[in-house]
Amino acid sequence: MAQGYLGFDNDTEMEVIGQEYFDHLASRSFFQEFEKDDDENIISCQMHDIIHDFAQFLTKNEYFTVEINEGSEELVINTSNEKARHSMLTLYGGATFPISICSIKSLRSLLIDRTFPMYSLPDDVLPNLFGKLTSLRALKISEKYRRLNLIIAFPAIPKEVKKLIHLKYLNLSDQDVEKLPETLCELYNLQTLDISWCRKLKELPEGMGKLINLRHLINDGTYSLSYMPKGIEKLTCLRTLSKFVSSSDGSKACSTLACLKDLKHLRGRLEITGLGNVTNVSEVKRMQILSSKKSLFDLTLMFDKDGEGERKKDDDELLLDALQPHPNLEKLGVYRYRGSTFHSDWIMSLTGLKELSLTCSGNCLYLSPLGKLPSLESLRIACSRVKKLVTGIESDGAFSSSTSAILFPKLKVLKFSSISEWEEWDYGNTILPCLASLSIKYCRKLRALPDGLLQGAKNLQHLKIYKSDLLGERYRKGTGEDWQKISHIPNIKFNRSYLQGGPLPLH
Structure with missing residues (x-):
C-alpha cells in the first residue's frame, strides 16, 4: 500500500487487492514456510533461497541490506546504492547508527531493526533522518527481542517527523516513548500508524483528526493510554483500531463511546477499555455503535474504571445490553464485569461465536x-x-x-x-x-x-x-x-x- 503497488479501484479495497496478490504468489510457491496465528492468518513467511537470489539479482540497484555490529567501520555509500529505493538496517549490540544513509535521497522504504542490548540513539540521528529522507513512503523503527527487556529506552520522536510528507506507513512499535509530537498529525498521507506495545505511551496527539487518510491505527499493548483524543471520530477511513479507551475526563478526551459510531469500516478486532467510566448508557443504546459493524469479528469489552469510585452493578448489565455487536462476531471477551447477571x-x-472469555467481579x-x-x-x-x-x-x-x-x-x-x-x-x-x-x-x-x-x-x-x-x-x-x-x-x-x-x- 505504502509504495502504491496496489493501484486504485473504487470497487475493491486496497487491502483486499494486496491479499489477492499475496495469495497468488503463495499459490505459485513464491512464498512458503508460513507461520500462522490462532485464527489461521499468515503472520510471516519465507522465500526459497533460489527465488530470493533471483529477486536480489533483478533488483540489485533498487535496494540494499546492511548488518552493523559494534565496532564496525562507518558505512560507505557507493555509487550502486546512491539511487536505491529500499533499504533494511540491522544494528547489533551497541552498533552506531550509520548517519551516511541519510545521503540516499531516493529512499522510499527504510526498515531499521535494533537487536540485543544497546544504548539509545544519539539525539541528532532521527532529526537528521527525518529532515533528509523526505521521499520515504515506509519507515519502520523496531527492536527485536524486546521481550527480553535488554534494550535501553528509545529517545522521543522529534518534531521533524512532519518533514516526511509522503509517508504512508510508520511503524514505531515496541518503543518507550511517552508522547508523540503534534507535528505527526501533519502527515496527511499516512495510511498506517503502528504504535503497538508502546507500553509507556500516555496520550495520542490532539490533532489526530487531521489524519483523514489513516486506515490502520494499530495500538495493542498501549497499557498507559488513558484516553482517545477529540477528533478521532473524523478518521472515517479507519479499518483497524485495535483499542479504544473510554475516559472519565472529557476535557481533552473523546470520552463517549459515540465517537465509534462514525467509524463504519472497522473490521477484525476491537478492544474497548474504560467501560466503567461510561455514565450515559441510554446514549450508547440509542447510537447502536457496534451493531452495524458487520466486519468486526473479535470484540473485547473491559469494564475497568478510572479511580476508586463506586459503580452500580446494574449499570454494567445495562451497558452490556447496549453494546450489542453484529451477529457476525466470532470472538468475545468480557472482563471485570460487575453485573449480578x-x-x-x-x-x-451470536450463532457464529467460536470463543468466549468472561471474568466477573464478586x-x-x-x-x-x-x-x-x-x-x-x-x-x-x-x-x-x-x-x-x-x-x-x-x-x-x-x-x-x-x-x-x-x-x-x-x-x-x-x-x-x-x-x-x-x-x-x-x-x-x-x-x-x-x-x-x-x-x-x-x-x-x-x-x-x-x-x-x-x-x-x-x-x-x-x-x-x-x-x-x-x-x-x-x-x-x-x-x-x-x-x-x-x-x-x-x-x-x-x-x-x-x-x-x-x-x-x-x-
Whole structure:
C-alpha cells in the first residue's frame, strides 16, 4: 500500500487487492514456510533461497541490506546504492547508527531493526533522518527481542517527523516513548500508524483528526493510554483500531463511546477499555455503535474504571445490553464485569461465536445458558461467587437444565479459573462430544468432577488441575479415591507437574 503497488479501484479495497496478490504468489510457491496465528492468518513467511537470489539479482540497484555490529567501520555509500529505493538496517549490540544513509535521497522504504542490548540513539540521528529522507513512503523503527527487556529506552520522536510528507506507513512499535509530537498529525498521507506495545505511551496527539487518510491505527499493548483524543471520530477511513479507551475526563478526551459510531469500516478486532467510566448508557443504546459493524469479528469489552469510585452493578448489565455487536462476531471477551447477571438476548443470538472469555467481579451469580451457542469452540470463565454450575452453563438454578441434551456441540476447550465459591458441578446427562481440553484453576471448594463428563467426553486429551485442593485430594495419583476415573486421559497436569507416568505431585 505504502509504495502504491496496489493501484486504485473504487470497487475493491486496497487491502483486499494486496491479499489477492499475496495469495497468488503463495499459490505459485513464491512464498512458503508460513507461520500462522490462532485464527489461521499468515503472520510471516519465507522465500526459497533460489527465488530470493533471483529477486536480489533483478533488483540489485533498487535496494540494499546492511548488518552493523559494534565496532564496525562507518558505512560507505557507493555509487550502486546512491539511487536505491529500499533499504533494511540491522544494528547489533551497541552498533552506531550509520548517519551516511541519510545521503540516499531516493529512499522510499527504510526498515531499521535494533537487536540485543544497546544504548539509545544519539539525539541528532532521527532529526537528521527525518529532515533528509523526505521521499520515504515506509519507515519502520523496531527492536527485536524486546521481550527480553535488554534494550535501553528509545529517545522521543522529534518534531521533524512532519518533514516526511509522503509517508504512508510508520511503524514505531515496541518503543518507550511517552508522547508523540503534534507535528505527526501533519502527515496527511499516512495510511498506517503502528504504535503497538508502546507500553509507556500516555496520550495520542490532539490533532489526530487531521489524519483523514489513516486506515490502520494499530495500538495493542498501549497499557498507559488513558484516553482517545477529540477528533478521532473524523478518521472515517479507519479499518483497524485495535483499542479504544473510554475516559472519565472529557476535557481533552473523546470520552463517549459515540465517537465509534462514525467509524463504519472497522473490521477484525476491537478492544474497548474504560467501560466503567461510561455514565450515559441510554446514549450508547440509542447510537447502536457496534451493531452495524458487520466486519468486526473479535470484540473485547473491559469494564475497568478510572479511580476508586463506586459503580452500580446494574449499570454494567445495562451497558452490556447496549453494546450489542453484529451477529457476525466470532470472538468475545468480557472482563471485570460487575453485573449480578451475565445474560443478554444478544449473547444468545451470536450463532457464529467460536470463543468466549468472561471474568466477573464478586457480584455475578447467574450466567446465561451458554451451551446453546452452536458454534462455540472455546469457553473461559472466572466468576468468583458462583456456587453451582449446571453444564449449560447456567448457574445457581437460575435457568432450567435439560435432563438429556447435546450442549456445546463443537466445544473443544473449557477453562474455569478463580471461581472461589464453586462447590458443585451439576452435569446431568449432558454430552460434550468434542471436548478435548479441560482446565480448572483456583477453584478450591469444588468437590468433584462430574462422572458423566469423565465417562462421556471421549475426545478428552488434556486435563489440568491447579490450586484446587479438594480435587487434588480426590484425583491424586496412587492415593486419590477417584484416580481411576481420570487415569485414561493421556495428558494430566496437576499443579504444573504431569501426573501420568511421572512422580506423585506434592501439596
